Amino acid sequence: MSIAPPSQDVLVSFRAVQKSYDGESLIVKNLDLDIRRGEFLTLLGPSGSGKTTCLMMLAGFETPTHGEIRLEDRLLNNVPPHKRDIGMVFQNYALFPHMTVAENLAYPLTIRKLSKSEIAEKVKKALGMVKLDNFGHRYPGQLSGGQQQRVALARALVFNPKLVLMDEPLGALDKQLREHMQLEIKHIHESLGVTVVYVTHDQSEALTMSDRVAVFKDGIIQQIDAANVLYEAPANSFVANFIGENNTLAGEVLAAEGDYYAVRLAGGDVVRALAVCQGDKGAVTSMSIRPERVRLADQAAGCENRLAGRLAEFIYFGDHVRLRLEVAGQNGFMVKVPVGQLDSGWRVGDTLDVGWSARDLRALDPLAA
Incomplete structure (x- = not known):
C-alpha cells in the first residue's frame, strides 16, 4: 500500500519495510x-497488528528485516536509539526513581553537553509546559500517575526533538484522567508544532487526538486518513467495524447502478448501497451503516432504504438511548436516538420502520469468517 501525501513536507519515510522475528x-x-512534518499521526490496531513494532523500529529498539526508514534524508536503520534525537514516552513512564523531577528532565540535556544555565532554563520551561512548575524537587515516587506521565512527556520534549514517539502512554491512567491527558497532549502538540507518532489500541483516543490515523491489521495499513474520514468513509469492513460502532448487513449484489449497488439481503429485501469495494453481480458484500445514521418510525418514511425492525432492548447512555433491534434476521442492529427524540410509547416487542439513505450504507468486502 503506497501512501504519498501530496505537496506536504515529509519528516519520516518507511519504504518497503518488513519485520520478522x-x-x-x-x-x-x-x-x-510517509509521516508529515508537524502532524500528529496515530498508529491504531488490535494486539499483534504491527503498530508497536513500527514504532520500535522508528525508535531504534528494533531493526527492520528489510527496507529503509529515514528521518529527513538520514537513513536510520543502523543508528542506535540514543543518536536518533527522538523523544520517547512509554506507558510505564520509565523515570529514574533516584532522581528528582528536575534531574530527570535535565538528564537528556546533560548527555547532550548543554551548559548548566541552558539546562536550568529548559527544565523550567518544560515544567511550566506540563503545569508542574513547583514539582522539580520531588521524586517520581512522590507523584501521582498523572503527574509522572506529565514528567515523562516533559522529558521527551525538553531537548526540542524533531520527533516524539508515544507508546500507549495513557494506558495506566483511569478513564477521567486519561481523557484529560489526551486533550493536554493534543494542546501541547498544537503549541509546539512537534511531529508526534502515537500508538494505541483505543480507537476513541485515536479519533480524539490525531491529525491522521493509520489503521493496522496483520502488519498492513488498511487505511490512513483523518479521523472523520475513517469514521464516515471506511475503506473496508475491518476499518468499519474497528472504528466506532457499526451495523453490518450481509447481502448479494444484484446489479450496479452508477455509484451504487442493488443488494438483496438474506430475507429477500433489496436495498441500495454505495459501492465502495467492487464486486460483480452475485458477489457477497458486507454493508456498513452507523447507528446514528438510522431513522425510526415516522422519520424513516422518506428514506431510500426502509425495512421492518423488531425492538428488542433499550440501553440508556445519558444523552442518548441505544435501541437494539432485530433487522433482516440480525438481532444486534443498533440505533442511537437522542433522549429528547425518544418516543415514550415505544415498547420492547414493537415493530418499527427502520430507514437510512443509500449514501450512508457502504457496500464493502465480505467480513472474514
Whole structure:
C-alpha cells in the first residue's frame, strides 16, 4: 500500500519495510508510509497488528528485516536509539526513581553537553509546559500517575526533538484522567508544532487526538486518513467495524447502478448501497451503516432504504438511548436516538420502520469468517 501525501513536507519515510522475528512470518509487511512534518499521526490496531513494532523500529529498539526508514534524508536503520534525537514516552513512564523531577528532565540535556544555565532554563520551561512548575524537587515516587506521565512527556520534549514517539502512554491512567491527558497532549502538540507518532489500541483516543490515523491489521495499513474520514468513509469492513460502532448487513449484489449497488439481503429485501469495494453481480458484500445514521418510525418514511425492525432492548447512555433491534434476521442492529427524540410509547416487542439513505450504507468486502 503506497501512501504519498501530496505537496506536504515529509519528516519520516518507511519504504518497503518488513519485520520478522523468526525468519518466516512477517509482523510488518512491505510498509510504505510517509509521516508529515508537524502532524500528529496515530498508529491504531488490535494486539499483534504491527503498530508497536513500527514504532520500535522508528525508535531504534528494533531493526527492520528489510527496507529503509529515514528521518529527513538520514537513513536510520543502523543508528542506535540514543543518536536518533527522538523523544520517547512509554506507558510505564520509565523515570529514574533516584532522581528528582528536575534531574530527570535535565538528564537528556546533560548527555547532550548543554551548559548548566541552558539546562536550568529548559527544565523550567518544560515544567511550566506540563503545569508542574513547583514539582522539580520531588521524586517520581512522590507523584501521582498523572503527574509522572506529565514528567515523562516533559522529558521527551525538553531537548526540542524533531520527533516524539508515544507508546500507549495513557494506558495506566483511569478513564477521567486519561481523557484529560489526551486533550493536554493534543494542546501541547498544537503549541509546539512537534511531529508526534502515537500508538494505541483505543480507537476513541485515536479519533480524539490525531491529525491522521493509520489503521493496522496483520502488519498492513488498511487505511490512513483523518479521523472523520475513517469514521464516515471506511475503506473496508475491518476499518468499519474497528472504528466506532457499526451495523453490518450481509447481502448479494444484484446489479450496479452508477455509484451504487442493488443488494438483496438474506430475507429477500433489496436495498441500495454505495459501492465502495467492487464486486460483480452475485458477489457477497458486507454493508456498513452507523447507528446514528438510522431513522425510526415516522422519520424513516422518506428514506431510500426502509425495512421492518423488531425492538428488542433499550440501553440508556445519558444523552442518548441505544435501541437494539432485530433487522433482516440480525438481532444486534443498533440505533442511537437522542433522549429528547425518544418516543415514550415505544415498547420492547414493537415493530418499527427502520430507514437510512443509500449514501450512508457502504457496500464493502465480505467480513472474514
